[in-house]
Amino acid sequence: MLPTLRQARKVVWENIDSDGNRVMDAWPGWDNPGGPGLVSHVRNDEMKVELKNGSIWYAAGSDNYDSLMGTNPVGVVMSEYALSNPAAWDYLRPILAENGGWAIFPYTPRGRNHGARMYEMALDNPDWFCQRLTVDDTHSIKMEAIEDERRSGMSEELIQQEFYCSFDAPLTGSFWGDQLILADNEGRITRVSHDEAIPVHTWWDLGNADATAVWFVQLAGNEIHLIDYDEASYRTPAQDVAMLNRKHQEQGYTYGRHIWPHDGGHRTKASGGRTLASLYGDLGINPEVQRVYDPQVAITRVRQILPRCWFDETKCAAGIDALRAFRKQLDEDKSTEGRPYYRPGYVHDWSSHGSSAFYTGAMTHFDQSDNHARDRYSRVKRHSSGWAA
Numbered sequence: 001m002l003p004t005l006r007q008a009r010k011v012v013w014e015n016i017d018s019d020g021n022r023v024m025d026a027w028p029g030w031d032n033p034g035g036p037g038l039v040s041h042v043r044n045d046e047m048k049v050e051l052k053n054g055s056i057w058y059a060a061g062s063d064n065y066d067s068l069m070g071t072n073p074v075g076v077v078m079s080e081y082a083l084s085n086p087a088a089w090d091y092l093r094p095i096l097a098e099n100g101g102w103a104i105f106p107y108t109p110r111g112r113n114h115g116a117r118m119y120e121m122a123l124d125n126p127d128w129f130c131q132r133l134t135v136d137d138t139h140s141i142k143m144e145a146i147e148d149e150r151r152s153g154m155s156e157e158l159i160q161q162e163f164y165c166s167f168d169a170p171l172t173g174s175f176w177g178d179q180l181i182l183a184d185n186e187g188r189i190t191r192v193s194h195d196e197a198i199p200v201h202t203w204w205d206l207g208n209a210d211a212t213a214v215w216f217v218q219l220a221g222n223e224i225h226l227i228d229y230d231e232a233s234y235r236t237p238a239q240d241v242a243m244l245n246r247k248h249q250e251q252g253y254t255y256g257r258h259i260w261p262h263d264g265g266h267r268t269k270a271s272g273g274r275t276l277a278s279l280y281g282d283l284g285i286n287p288e289v290q291r292v293y294d295p296q297v298a299i300t301r302v303r304q305i306l307p308r309c310w311f312d313e314t315k316c317a318a319g320i321d322a323l324r325a326f327r328k329q330l331d332e333d334k335s336t337e338g339r340p341y342y343r344p345g346y347v348h349d350w351s352s353h354g355s356s357a358f359y360t361g362a363m364t365h366f367d368q369s370d371n372h373a374r375d376r377y378s379r380v381k382r383h384s385s386g387w388a389a
Contacts, residue, residue, distance in 0.1 A: 001076055003083040004349065005061030011079075012059045013047045024049075062088035063349060066233075074101040081105040082115030083171075085350035086321060087231075109167040111177050112184060113321045116167040134164045173327040173342060175299050175355075179306040180324050189320065192225050192312040194218070199256030200227070202244070203361025204287070205353045206263055206276065207233065212240065213353040215319060215361060216253065224365075226311045228253075229319035231354060237276070241283040260287040261360045290360060295346065298359035305362050322354030 002008040015023045024030050027049060029037015041050040047059035060068060062078070065088035076092055078084055089103075096103060107115055122130035135141050146163055150156070157169035170177025183189050194200070195218055203215040212235055216228035228251070230243060247253050264277045264287055277287050311320055328342035346352065 001060045001062055001065070001078050001084070001088065003061065003080050003085070004063045007080075008059040008061050009047060013044075065091050068092070072099065074099045075103065076101075077104045077106070079106055081107040081118065082110035082113060083107070083325070086114040086318065087350065109161055109165055109169075110171040111169065111174070111324050112167050112181070113171075113324045114317075117317075119167070132165050136164075171325060171327055173330055174324060175326050175328065175346070176302060176306060177324050177327075179303065180320065183306065183309065183311065188310045189313045190310070191314070192227050192310050194227050194251060194253065195220065195225075196252055196254070200253040201256045201361070202258045203357050204258065204260045204264070205357035205360065206261060207353060211350070211353040213319070213322070213357040214240075214243075215316075215354070215357055216247070217361060222308055224305060224309045226309060226316050226319070228312065229316040229354065231318055237279050237283055241280065241285060244285065255285070257364075258285050258287040259361050259364055260289045261356065262290055262292045265289040290363065293359075293363055295359070296344075298363055299346075301362045301365070302359050305365055319354045319358070322351040323358060325349075325351035326355035327351070 002011055012023060017023055022030075027037070027039050029035055029039040030042065030049070033039045033042050038051050038053075039049060040052045042048070043050075049057040051057070056071070058068070058071070062084035065085065068091075073092065073095060076096065078089065081089070092103070095101070105115075105118060109115060109119075119130065119132065122128035135143075135146070141163060146159060149159060157166075158172060160166035161169040161172075168181070170181055180189075198218045198220060201217045201219070203217060205211075205213040207213070211231045211233045213231045214229070215226055216230075218225040218227055228247065230247075232239075232243075235243075244253075244255065248255070260277065264280075265275050267273050267275050275289075277289050280287055313320070327347050329345050329347055330342055346355075
């Protein structure tokens with residue numbers, strides 16, 4: 001399992017090694033299913049190999065982990081886990097536990113996210129094997145090559161991450177990774193108690209097959225307290241409202257404003273020609289649907305409010321991971337060694353749901369008459385050349 005299905009096809013299924021051989025040729029009989037060798041059948045569209053002993057091997061992505069429903073795996077290799085959707089492991093782990101199965105997590109650190117927590121858990125857990133190997137251990141890269149990277153402009157943070165397995169550098173291209181590191185260092189990612197005297201506002205990103213993400217927020221003077229986070233896919237409006245009611249009953253949340261993105265005002269056939277906002281209104285909540293924002297403006301607004309934010313490290317763990325992983329789109333063709341080049345926009349993956357919910361909420365903290373901040377995305381002039389960082 002790679003972070004995305006596309007990567008699984010590119011890195012494993014279609015990859016060619018340095019000797020000019022396809023990686024998949026390692027399966028004896030891969031090129032002649034049903035003949036001599038181990039392989040009985042190959043499905044290219046599903047990236048699936050069936051073996052003569054009845055075993056089945058898949059290449060998959062954490063972005064579509066639910067496609068494995070019913071496959072009942074006994075083992076999984078979660079390559080580049082620090083970039084993967086952590087919900088994939090949460091889905092797979094009870095299945096593996098029931099099967100007496102196994103899991104392997106080979107990855108390069110990408111900041112203090114779920115990958116770092118996995119490492120710290122396994123380091124002190126006798127039921128796990130854990131190993132951290134730097135270039136000083138493997139000697140796979142010469143020191144002269146690393147010095148060449150420094151001289152060519154590769155940042156020291158990236159060098160420490162890529163060659164010395166440091167968890168302290170933010171994910172390359174992350175919009176807010178440096179600010180999350182600062183929040184952690186300043187003790188603002190900690191236990192943040194719910195104040196019953198203050199209303200709880202919610203910031204949303206709406207989804208169906210994509211996840212619906214909700215931040216639970218309290219405004220305490222100049223501070224913004226992120227006290228809780230919820231994310232789920234394939235949930236109905238009634239189930240969303242039931243989740244809110246459950247938190248009201250169990251956590252004592254008294255709700256204030258429900259801040260929604262612009263698509264909450266869309267009319268769809270699935271909703272009988274009504275808006276989603278009106279459907280939720282019938283169920284007892286009245287969302288405030290925002291206009292379309294230019295994402296680049298919204299991303300900047302988040303940078304402006306993050307110094308005021310305090311996060312509950314337990315209840316908001318999944319949301320914090322999303323903020324750390326939200327990043328620019330790398331243009332591999334235009335990037336050079338030590339100097340990545342990014343296209344306009346952001347990577348749309350598991351991290352974009354919690355991040356979009358956060359920047360939708362962040363926009364409400366600025367002057368509603370600020371026409372630039374509220375410009376419709378379609379009216380914003382776009383530059384196709386991208387930017388280097």
